[in-house]
Amino acid sequence: MWSAQDVAQHQVRRQANGLDMAAVAEKVAEAAARERKTAEQLRRGGSFSEFQTDPERLAAIWAAKQVEWRRVRDLMSQAGWGVYEPERDTEGSTWAREREERCEGALAARVAFESRRREKADEVRAELWLSAAPSRLIREVADRAGLVPAQVLAQLAERVVVGEDGTVSVPPFTPSR
Template sequence: MWSAQDVARDQIRRQVNGLDMAAVAEKVAEAAARECETAEQLRRGGSFSEFESDPERLAAIWAAKHVEWQRIRDLMAQDGWGAYEPGQDAHGSKWAQEREERRDDALVARAAFEARRREEADELRTELWLSAAPSRLIRAAADRAGLMPVQVLAQLAERVVAGEGGTVSVPPFTPSR
């Protein structure tokens, strides 16, 4: 759901609060080293560890972390901050809010998808073979109503009434759009 940049910014934002310039410089150096290591490992085609299933993504995340740590270091130097405070970082705060909005949108979309799946579980999809006489009647009714035969059958099924003793009937109706 999140890009490598999103993952890097989110992880760093949780780590950086209160760090001074020296600590941030260490993080820049660590990220640079890890970026080189993962890029080299990716070039050689080896795996990073048993826990990392996507070496390309890991390399992209470390590259993004390196860029983000550098951005924070430069911001602190430019603005003369003694320690990093996320609330003062306008770009970082904006990105965090955008990530949260995308996350919330994705959660809403996922919930809607799950609701549709639950509804579909109650639906019945079937293939129906009718003999010639009933088939002609359904086609004629569909032609008169300007519908497809399957639409007439769906309307017919929606109107089925189950009686006592297991009888099934359909009250008279006119198929419509």
């Protein structure tokens, strides 16, 4: 669900909290080394069993981490911060909020999808062929009620009563919109 950039920004923001400039510089160097290593392994077709992940994605994440660590380093240098504090990083905070909103939106969409899927599983769709006489009656009732025949049949089905002996009946009713 998250892009390589999202993963990098989230992890760097979390890991950088409280680090001083020297520690951040080490992280920049580490990310550069890991980016080179994963790019080399990708070119050679080497194993990435360390994370059991897609090699191209891992290489993209390390490249994005290097960019993000450099951004944090430059921000600290320009702002004169002794240590990195995520809440003071307005750009990083904006990205974090946007990621959260996207995640919440995706989760809400998934919940709605699952709900629709469950409802659909409970639905019954039927194609009904009636002889001429019952068909004329249904059309006539539908016309008088301002409905289409399928709506009248749906209302009939909603009112079905099954007796103890298995008989099926529909109490009298007037179809309505």
